[in-house]
Amino acid sequence: MKSRALRCMTAVTLFAVLAIPVGLAAQEQKPNKQPTRYKLVDLGTFGGPASYFDNGADGILNNRGTAAGWADTSTPDPYPTACFNPDCFVSHAFQSQNGVVTQLGGLAPGWSSAAFWISGSGLIAGWSQNGAIDPLVPIPEIHGVLWKNGEITDLGTLEGGYDSFATAVNNSGQVAGGALNLVSDPFCLFAPGFCITQTRAFLWREGLMHDLGTLGGPDAIANFVNERGQVAGSSYLSSTPNADNGTCPPGVPTQDPFFWERGKMIDIGTLGGTCGFPLAFNNRGQVTGQSNLAGNLIFHPFVWSKSRGIRDLGTLGGDTGTTEWISDAGEILGKADLPGPQPQTHDAVLWKGDSITDLGTLPGDSCSLAYQINSRGQIVGTSEPLSFCPGPCTVNCAGVHAFLWENGGPTLNLNDLIPPGSSLQLTYAVAINDRGEIAGYGVPPGCAPADYGTCGHAYVLIPCPESDAACGGSGAQPLANASSMATPERVRKTSQAKSAFSPFEPRLRTPE
Numbered sequence: 001m002k003s004r005a006l007r008c009m010t011a012v013t014l015f016a017v018l019a020i021p022v023g024l025a026a027q028e029q030k031p032n033k034q035p036t037r038y039k040l041v042d043l044g045t046f047g048g049p050a051s052y053f054d055n056g057a058d059g060i061l062n063n064r065g066t067a068a069g070w071a072d073t074s075t076p077d078p079y080p081t082a083c084f085n086p087d088c089f090v091s092h093a094f095q096s097q098n099g100v101v102t103q104l105g106g107l108a109p110g111w112s113s114a115a116f117w118i119s120g121s122g123l124i125a126g127w128s129q130n131g132a133i134d135p136l137v138p139i140p141e142i143h144g145v146l147w148k149n150g151e152i153t154d155l156g157t158l159e160g161g162y163d164s165f166a167t168a169v170n171n172s173g174q175v176a177g178g179a180l181n182l183v184s185d186p187f188c189l190f191a192p193g194f195c196i197t198q199t200r201a202f203l204w205r206e207g208l209m210h211d212l213g214t215l216g217g218p219d220a221i222a223n224f225v226n227e228r229g230q231v232a233g234s235s236y237l238s239s240t241p242n243a244d245n246g247t248c249p250p251g252v253p254t255q256d257p258f259f260w261e262r263g264k265m266i267d268i269g270t271l272g273g274t275c276g277f278p279l280a281f282n283n284r285g286q287v288t289g290q291s292n293l294a295g296n297l298i299f300h301p302f303v304w305s306k307s308r309g310i311r312d313l314g315t316l317g318g319d320t321g322t323t324e325w326i327s328d329a330g331e332i333l334g335k336a337d338l339p340g341p342q343p344q345t346h347d348a349v350l351w352k353g354d355s356i357t358d359l360g361t362l363p364g365d366s367c368s369l370a371y372q373i374n375s376r377g378q379i380v381g382t383s384e385p386l387s388f389c390p391g392p393c394t395v396n397c398a399g400v401h402a403f404l405w406e407n408g409g410p411t412l413n414l415n416d417l418i419p420p421g422s423s424l425q426l427t428y429a430v431a432i433n434d435r436g437e438i439a440g441y442g443v444p445p446g447c448a449p450a451d452y453g454t455c456g457h458a459y460v461l462i463p464c465p466e467s468d469a470a471c472g473g474s475g476a477q478p479l480a481n482a483s484s485m486a487t488p489e490r491v492r493k494t495s496q497a498k499s500a501f502s503p504f505e506p507r508l509r510t511p512e
Contacts, residue, residue, distance in 0.1 A: 035404075036436065038461035040418045040426075041099045042444075048072025048089040051458040052114070053430060053439060058280070058325060058372070059117030059125075059168060061431040061439040061460070067096045068124045069458050070114035077112070082139040082194075084112035084129060087454040093126050093147070096460060104147050107131070107154055111140065115147065117168045123148055125169035125177075130154070134162045137195055144177045144204070155204050157181075158211055161197060163190070166204075168224045175204040176222035176231050187236065187252045189219035201233045201260075212260050215267050217253050222260070224281035231260040232281040237267075246296030248275035257289055259304070268304045271312055276302070279334075280326040288313075288323045288332050301334055301351070313351050316358055318344040323351075325372045333370040333379060343391025348381045348405075359405050362413050368403065371430045379405040380429035380438055383413075388449070398450040402429035402440050414438070414461065424459055427452055436463045 045051045051071035053060045061067045072089040085091050093104040093115035104124065106113030108131030115126040124147040132141045144155040144166030157164045157179045164179035178190055183198045190199040201212040201222035214220040217236025224232045236253040248255050254274040259266045270276035273292020280288045287304045301313040301321045315321040318337020325333040332351040336358075337344040348359040348370035359379065361368040367389035370381040382399030390397045402414040414426045424442030427449045431439040438461040447455035 035406075035412055035417055036463045037417050038414070038438070039464050040422045040424065041096070041460040041462060042423045042442070043067075043069070043071070043094075043096055043101055043458040043460065045071045045073075045457065046092055046094075046103065047074035048091070049087055049455045050085070050089075050453065051094075051456075052085075052091070052453075053441065053458045054116040058431070059119065061433050061437065062118050062120050062122070063433045063435060064120070064122065065097060065433065065435060065437050065460075065462075066118055066122060067431075067439050067458075067460055068115035068118040068126075069094060069096075070112075070126075071101075071458070075110070078110060079133075079140050084114075084140070093124070093128070095124060095147075098462075099460075102150075104150070105152055107143060107145065107152065113145070116166070119169050119171050121171040123169045123171070123173055125166040125175050127165050128152070128154075132162075134195075136162065136197065139194060144175065144179070146173070146175055146204075148173070156209055158200055158202065158209060159183075163195065164202070164209075165190070167222065170225050170227050170229070172227075172229075173205065174225050174229055176225035176233070177202055177204070178221040178233075179209065183218070185218045187217075187219060187239075187241070189221055189234075189236065189252075189255075201231070201235070203229075203231055203260075213265055215256055215258055215265060220258070220265075223278055226281055226283045226285070228283060228285065229261075230281075230285050232278045232287045233258055233260070234277045235265070242274050244296055245275045246273055246292040247290070247299055248277075248292075257287060257291075257304070259285065259287055259306070261285070266306075269310050271300055271302060271310065273299070275299075279323050280332070282326045282328045282330070284328060284330070286326055286330060288326045290322045301332070301336070303332060303351070314356060316347060316349065316356065318346065320344075321346070321349070324370065327373055327375075329375075331373050333373055333381070335367075335369040343389070345386070345389055345391065348379075348383075348403075348411075350379065359409060360411055362401050362403055362411050365401065368411070369399070370405070371428075372432050374432045374436070375434045376436065377406060378432055378436060380414075380432045380440070381405070381411075382428045382430075383411060384449075398448075398452060399428045399441075400449045402426035402438075402442070404429065404432075404438070418461065424457055425449070426459065426461075427456070429461075437461060 053069040070091045075090040077083040077088045093113040106128040111129035113128035117125045144164040146153045159181040161180035166177040169175045185198040188195040199219040201220035215235040220235035222233040257268040257278040271291040272294030273296045276291035278289040298319045301323045304310045315336040317339035321336035323334035335346045336349045337346045348368040350357040362383040365383040366386035368383040373379045384400040403411040426442045429440040
């Protein structure tokens with residue numbers, strides 16, 4: 001499981017890989033049946049320009065086929081100097097099931113809400129504005145919320161603070177997140193520059209919000225909670241700022257990822273730098289994420305467990321890498337740089353045990369990123385041409401082609417597996433469940449891939465039986481549109497295996 005919430009604030013990477021004997025196997029198509037075709041469910045909007053999923057969260061699509069996100073209305077944001085969304089329209093949280101989109105509501109009419117995580121049991125965690133303005137910093141207040149059977153619960157704050165946010169929820173209703181208290185703090189892990197009090201990691205259960213403490217500094221945030229009630233997050237270690245923190249903001253203390261269980265917070269550590277943070281968490285208590293190396297010049301992906309500690313996952317020979325997902329089987333997805341002069345390109349990768357599998361890119365593309373794998377070994381992600389890779393690009397940094405990788409590869413362009421003439425170009429595939437359903441982002445005609453955060457649409461793909469005519473044929477239409485319903489395989493063995501309101505930038509970041 002994994003969430004990208006507050007990536008740069010909760011932590012935005014490993015000691016150099018010791019020895020990487022290389023064995024290369026050419027990527028080739030293995031004999032198999034024809035690729036599955038899909039019905040496209042364009043989730044549309046509630047009258048505004050865009051709809052969204054948390055593009056880094058494990059919890060946007062569960063195995064029941066229910067997805068959770070948020071979509072713009074046609075109402076301008078009532079507080080335009082600190083908009084909830086990058087396009088400054090009010091948004092409403094939603095859930096979708098079989099093409100039917102249901103608005104979830106919020107804490108105050110006329111203000112925004114967003115759903116970021118849905119558990120296997122259908123509980124949904126997110127954030128909602130409550131209609132009040134924070135008296136300490138003049139921006140709208142946001143509270144973490146939980147939706148259950150369509151009813152919303154305000155999770156509250158800590159010690160009289162004014163803001164909180166929920167990042168994940170498990171099947172039993174335990175919610176992880178962060179909340180502001182009233183203790184003055186120059187660093188404010190929640191959103192440096194947008195708050196002036198401490199951020200504390202919390203676990204909410206049975207109506208009570210519990211402060212989980214810190215690793216010695218003033219602030220901490222909880223990013224994940226698994227089905228065992230274990231929590232992963234990040235925390236400052238002290239109140240002494242560092243001038244340079246690499247991928248973390250400058251002028252803040254050293255930030256490490258943590259593992260919390262039964263009242264005890266364990267420092268996961270870093271790979272030598274002063275910035276590390278978790279990006280995924282599974283039900284076995286394994287944490288994966290990103291950490292600066294010594295000197296804070298480059299970052300690597302890591303995996304941590306109580307039995308083995310922190311380990312550098314390594315790259316494909318280039319400088320950096322990062323993770324997006326870890327399954328309960330220990331399979332890790334993300335991207336890793338290839339060797340070469342700067343700026344280096346990167347490929348989507350699968351780390352499993354002590355090996356790295358390069359998933360390659362789509363034909364004609366130069367970069368890729370893998371987001372998630374299901375129990376059937378199907379992997380989804382995004383691929384893009386060189387001009388859209390984050391290194392060399394300056395404006396159009398974005399995914400362009402959503403992909404599916406299965407049966408040993410190669411990657412398949414999901415746009416080739418939906419009806420011709422569909423309403424969206426599929427640019428990102430960020431989640432896949434055990435039924436083979438896929439969730440992601442796409443752009444309608446007239447919306448450039450780089451602008452998906454302001455005019456893109458969330459979508460769900462549903463596998464089709466071979467006999468289903470809706471999966472093929474010229475000019476076939478998507479199954480549903482919510483806007484009309486609502487106001488080369490390479491294996492390496494390692495030596496160890498947006499908006500004005502900055503907290504939403506990681507939610508709507510350009511992942512590629």
